[in-house]
Amino acid sequence: xAVIHYDQPASELLHRLKYSGDTTxxxxxxxxxxxxxxxxxxxxxxxxxxxxxxxxxxKRGLNQAVLLSRIFFPTxxxxxxxxxxxxxRDTPPQTSLDGIARRKNLQSAFIVPENNLLRGRSVxxxxxxxxxxxxxxxxxxxxxxxxxxxxxxxxxxRVTANR
Numbered sequence: 001x002a003v004i005h006y007d008q009p010a011s012e013l014l015h016r017l018k019y020s021g022d023t024t025x026x027x028x029x030x031x032x033x034x035x036x037x038x039x040x041x042x043x044x045x046x047x048x049x050x051x052x053x054x055x056x057x058x059k060r061g062l063n064q065a066v067l068l069s070r071i072f073f074p075t076x077x078x079x080x081x082x083x084x085x086x087x088x089r090d091t092p093p094q095t096s097l098d099g100i101a102r103r104k105n106l107q108s109a110f111i112v113p114e115n116n117l118l119r120g121r122s123v124x125x126x127x128x129x130x131x132x133x134x135x136x137x138x139x140x141x142x143x144x145x146x147x148x149x150x151x152x153x154x155x156x157x158r159v160t161a162n163r
Contacts, residue, residue, distance in 0.1 A: 002130050002158030003036050010157045014064065014128055021061050029156065030071045038072055041152055045122040047073055047080045050139055051087040051110070068156050069126040084118065085139060086111050106138040112146035119147035130155040 004010045013029055016022040041047075049065035057063055069080045089109040112118060123143055125136055130153070140151040 001039055001153070002155045003033055003038075004157050006129055006131075006157035006159045014157060017062075017067070018060065018064050018128065023062070023067070026067060026071065029068070033071055033156070038154070039152065041124045042122050045079070045124050045152075046084065046118070047076060047124045047126060048085050048139075048143070049080065049082060050125065050127040050135060051082065051085055053087045053090045055090055064128045065126050068128060072126060072154060073124075081117075084112060084115075085143065086113065106134055110139055110142040112142055116147065118143060120149050121147075122150045122152070123148045124152045124154055127153070127155045128157065130158040 006014075009028070010032065013025040013032075016025050017029070047069055049063060049069045051057075051065075052060065052063050063082075066080070066082060070077060073080065087109055088111050091105045091109050125139055125143070127136055130136065136153045136155075140153070143151055
């Protein structure tokens with residue numbers, strides 16, 4: 001599920017957060033999120049923000065998916081886990097690639113450290129923008145391969161094709 005279509009003002013707010021580290025946009029994002037009904041996820045579900053590669057995280061100073069997770073689930077901060085899915089390859093940003101290149105770009109980019117915390121659990125995977133679905137598909141595949149039972153995807157915005 002996506003909260004909003006990826007157009008103004010959502011695209012500008014996300015761009016400022018992601019590329020300028022402008023956290024002053026968070027209240028605006030929260031206001032937009034407050035206008036929609038977020039689907040219920042089981043109380044036992046683990047909330048996993050899509051991870052950034054460590055160098056990209058260091059350069060940006062924040063992971064927008066983590067911040068959005070906190071806005072989506074303010075009463076479940078303890079359920080937001082940034083240690084269960086890791087991005088282990090530095091890949092070019094997906095925004096510069098077409099669909100085929102996006103899929104190749106993210107192959108084997110994510111891992112789940114060896115543990116059994118996912119076995120039989122529901123996961124809510126959170127990201128900022130759903131474009132082709134490649135990122136969440138690769139993350140979901142990795143999580144399911146390590147025992148997650150069900151993956152729900154929640155994004156702030158979704159790119160829609162012009163018809």
